[in-house]
Amino acid sequence: MGLGNSIPRHIVESFEADSAAIFLSGEQKIHRAGIEQPHFSDDFLRRAAAGDEVKTADQSNVWFTSLKSGLNVIGSVGISGSPISHGTMGALGCLVAAALERAGAIENVTKMQAARESERFKSILLDAITHDFRTPLTGIKTSVSALLTDLEFDSEQKNELLTIIDEECDRIDQLLDKASLTARLQSGEVKLLPTSQTIQELISTALSECKAMSHARPIHCDVQHKESRIMADLPLARSVLVQLIVNAHLYSSPGKPITISTEEGDGYALFRVADHGPGIEKNETARIFERFYRCNNGGVRAHGTGMGLPIAKAIVEAHGGKIDVVSGAGCGSVFTFSLPLDPLATGNVDRHSEFARGRF
Secondary structure, rough: HHHHHHHHHHHHHHOOOOOOEEEOOOEEEEEEEOOOOOOOOHHHHHHHOOOOOOOOOOOOOEEEEEEOOOOOEEEEEEEEOOOOOHHHHHHHHHHHHHHHHHHHHHHHHHHHHHHHHHHHHHHHHHHHHHHHHHHHHHHHHHHHHHHHOOOOHHHHHHHHHHHHHHHHHHHHHHHHHHHHHHHHHHHHOOOOOOOEEEHHHHHHHHOOOHHHOOOOOOOOEOOOOOOEEEEOOOOHHHHHHHHHHHHHHHOOOOOOOEEEEEEOOEEEEEEEOOOOOOOOOOOHHOOOOOOOOOOOEOOOOOOOOOOOOHHHHHHHOOOOOOOOEEEOOOEEEEEEEEEEEOHHHHHOOOOHHHHOOOOO
């Protein structure tokens, strides 16, 4: 308990004592502050907690009292080096016990809230995955059943059914990857592996994963400073850009282009993905990055778990950047996220030295 460490220090400062210590019976721990005294032994503190009268070789500058919470004794406190009356020690014991009891209650409430939030997260995640598994599983089941019951399919028909099965299996695999990454981000298990690469490299690798979308609509690039280097975990940073391109494709009007643009500012590279879709209502933009939230863009609700944008936000913030959206009904949407420029390439080493260590 952090309070157990700070209380002896505050006692020493408040009473101008040489040393102070508290013994917590539940933890079987002793926390000390100030100058160590030979007669300030663990045994004296334990005896005081048991309600025994403590006598040392020199009673002139050492005082002990038990810490009582109601009828229960939860420990003891000892002070040396400053004259303190019996009444003051009793009052101090009551105050310390009350502070410890309050801190313990707050800690328990926090743990309960964290446990409830964790259970809520698991429940929502399970519901979202279960819902979004049904569509690909239905496609797989239908195709497999058709292949098993009708042996008169020609090779083209069989190939079409097998292609459906293959694509739906890929969808399930992607859902599992997102669910796993969401859970690891939630628990803080993801560690960044930042490397130096150019802005153009990040965009090119992202576009290579979006070839199907580029066949369905034009994707324009207005990339400034293509050779400027950023410091980022390439697979994770690429997944952010891919997610924004996919979103733009899902919500854009048919045939309308998606525009990717960049610029630099204040030690960061800014990436923008703009679409020509129905836009996002003002009351929904504040929730767009919430886990499992899927906005209703102009009455169009795309398929998905609602995990993509929250994952993107967590990844960008882990890099020290920010992600935001500017949108309006009927005006399309522009998503912007930032990644730090490589400090060695820009000469600004001190500014991003902490990020360069890649901690998340």
